[in-house]
Amino acid sequence: MSNNSYKAAILDLDGVITQTARQHAKAWKQMFDKYLQQRSQNNSENYQPFDIDTDYRKYVDGKPRYDGVESFLTSRGINLPKGDPNDSPETETICGLGNRKNQLFLQLMDREGVDIYQDTISQVRQWREQGIKTAVISSSRNCGNILEAAELTHLFDVKIDGVDSQELNLEGKPAPDVFLEAARQLDVEPKQAIVIEDAVAGVQAGRAGKFGLVVGVDREGANPSMREQGADVVIQDLGELDDIFSPEKQHSASSAGSSLPSALEKFDAIAKHLSNRQLALFIDYDGTLTPIVNRPEDAILSDEMRSLLTQLTERFPVAIISGRDLADVRKMVSLDHLHYAGSHGFDILSADGTHQQQEEAKSTLPELDEAEQKLRDRLNSIEGVNIERKRFAIAIHYRQATESAVKQIEQIVDSILEEHPQLSKQKGKKIFELKPNINWDKGKAVFWLLDRLNLNKPDVIPIYIGDDTTDEDAIHALHDQNKGIGIRVGLPEEPTQADYLLRDPDEVKQFFQALCSTE
Numbered sequence: 001m002s003n004n005s006y007k008a009a010i011l012d013l014d015g016v017i018t019q020t021a022r023q024h025a026k027a028w029k030q031m032f033d034k035y036l037q038q039r040s041q042n043n044s045e046n047y048q049p050f051d052i053d054t055d056y057r058k059y060v061d062g063k064p065r066y067d068g069v070e071s072f073l074t075s076r077g078i079n080l081p082k083g084d085p086n087d088s089p090e091t092e093t094i095c096g097l098g099n100r101k102n103q104l105f106l107q108l109m110d111r112e113g114v115d116i117y118q119d120t121i122s123q124v125r126q127w128r129e130q131g132i133k134t135a136v137i138s139s140s141r142n143c144g145n146i147l148e149a150a151e152l153t154h155l156f157d158v159k160i161d162g163v164d165s166q167e168l169n170l171e172g173k174p175a176p177d178v179f180l181e182a183a184r185q186l187d188v189e190p191k192q193a194i195v196i197e198d199a200v201a202g203v204q205a206g207r208a209g210k211f212g213l214v215v216g217v218d219r220e221g222a223n224p225s226m227r228e229q230g231a232d233v234v235i236q237d238l239g240e241l242d243d244i245f246s247p248e249k250q251h252s253a254s255s256a257g258s259s260l261p262s263a264l265e266k267f268d269a270i271a272k273h274l275s276n277r278q279l280a281l282f283i284d285y286d287g288t289l290t291p292i293v294n295r296p297e298d299a300i301l302s303d304e305m306r307s308l309l310t311q312l313t314e315r316f317p318v319a320i321i322s323g324r325d326l327a328d329v330r331k332m333v334s335l336d337h338l339h340y341a342g343s344h345g346f347d348i349l350s351a352d353g354t355h356q357q358q359e360e361a362k363s364t365l366p367e368l369d370e371a372e373q374k375l376r377d378r379l380n381s382i383e384g385v386n387i388e389r390k391r392f393a394i395a396i397h398y399r400q401a402t403e404s405a406v407k408q409i410e411q412i413v414d415s416i417l418e419e420h421p422q423l424s425k426q427k428g429k430k431i432f433e434l435k436p437n438i439n440w441d442k443g444k445a446v447f448w449l450l451d452r453l454n455l456n457k458p459d460v461i462p463i464y465i466g467d468d469t470t471d472e473d474a475i476h477a478l479h480d481q482n483k484g485i486g487i488r489v490g491l492p493e494e495p496t497q498a499d500y501l502l503r504d505p506d507e508v509k510q511f512f513q514a515l516c517s518t519e
């Protein structure tokens, strides 16, 4: 590992590890609404309730309790004396109101218990198995109790919460103090640590502390300002941080990926290239149209993305080129008028109903069936393995298996592969795949479709967008033919021939929006 390698993860508590952000928001709303109502009655002012989305996110989320009270009241032109942390919840001071909110929060926790985000816990466990140090930070003075209640204390080497901050005189977020103190106690440089935050104030704090990577968690996809506020990447699920600590990934993040120009920043140049030509869009599914998640069935296409795809289809030929089974990817996308390729391009259905299955591959179907049965038998006893059969491929998912089991899984896959030379192995994101050992891939599928749709001509510019190794086959094929534009989604782990980078599915969405607004 180079000096710049990440060695630690510092995670915010509420909204990243536990689902208590919702309970905090609810308690803030109850407290402020009651207070604002009383005030409006006493002073004959208009009553404007606390908005659980905008006010919460802008003024209180992620901040120490009393800073949150002050920041929201100031936004409403209300000035109260600071008071003292010992003020009773009935006192009309900043501290009094803060204590009132805390009382409500504790009542909610008592009633509802603490829910955790399982994706985060799985990642933290995996990182700890890899020897990565972990810290939890929170502005909340209840952090210790919440961790105890959720039985998570043992998963973190260091904890810095509201109580510690007061003792150590640390400034609250968006100042970087809590993160810097966590890094100091973990004995790592800020640039060796990644910060994982769901609040804008926390993302700003991570950026201000010059941490190696600032990850914004936006589970509902509802917080578009995170990137503008300094997040390097925005994710919906911690599963997307897979392999973030592997030296290869870090190396590629600093070399291959970061040297690629952003397709968003260079959109004008791309649009210029497209003027007076027809665009043909080829898009991968997992990791491109949807974030990577623990279980394939949970990679649901958002309504917003579906509506953008509809708009794109009205203007250009659009094809989804997926590793999934053809029927599966069609069901996930659920749109007509698109061309679909499943099983990494072995199984193609054009929008006019033409169904093309790669001829040679058909003869390997009995081999695939046999291999599938062997995989199911021999991997049966290993927890966390999920076998997904596609017509022309078998995916062996190990995302939910322990790090130590991966080697054994690969050995079993390799031994079965030796018994079936008609098949070949390919690796993807936490996945081994067995496919027909035939010179056919997503790149070949793209050119098959270009020919079939009479689009393989100079005035057509194909754009391919994808995130994984199998997508590189298509990007490679376009590059080899000196044709079109290749866009990689996420920092690639292997050398790429892509022309541009989009950092995640959210940027893919922005790219589509930009395409839809071109003349």
Ligand SMILES: O=P(O)(O)OC[C@H]1O[C@H](O[C@H]2O[C@H](CO)[C@@H](O)[C@H](O)[C@H]2O)[C@H](O)[C@@H](O)[C@@H]1O
Pocket: 284, 285, 286, 287, 288, 291, 292, 293, 294, 295, 296, 297, 299, 321, 322, 323, 324, 325, 388, 395, 397, 399, 428, 429, 430, 431, 433, 468, 470
């Ligand atoms: O070519 P794609 O459409 O991107 O398909 C590639 C594989 O995607 C799916 O697996 C990946 O996404 C899952 C859901 O996010 C994730 O759990 C898994 O770890 C990833 O490898 C799909 O299940 C496979 O069949 C595709 O080959």
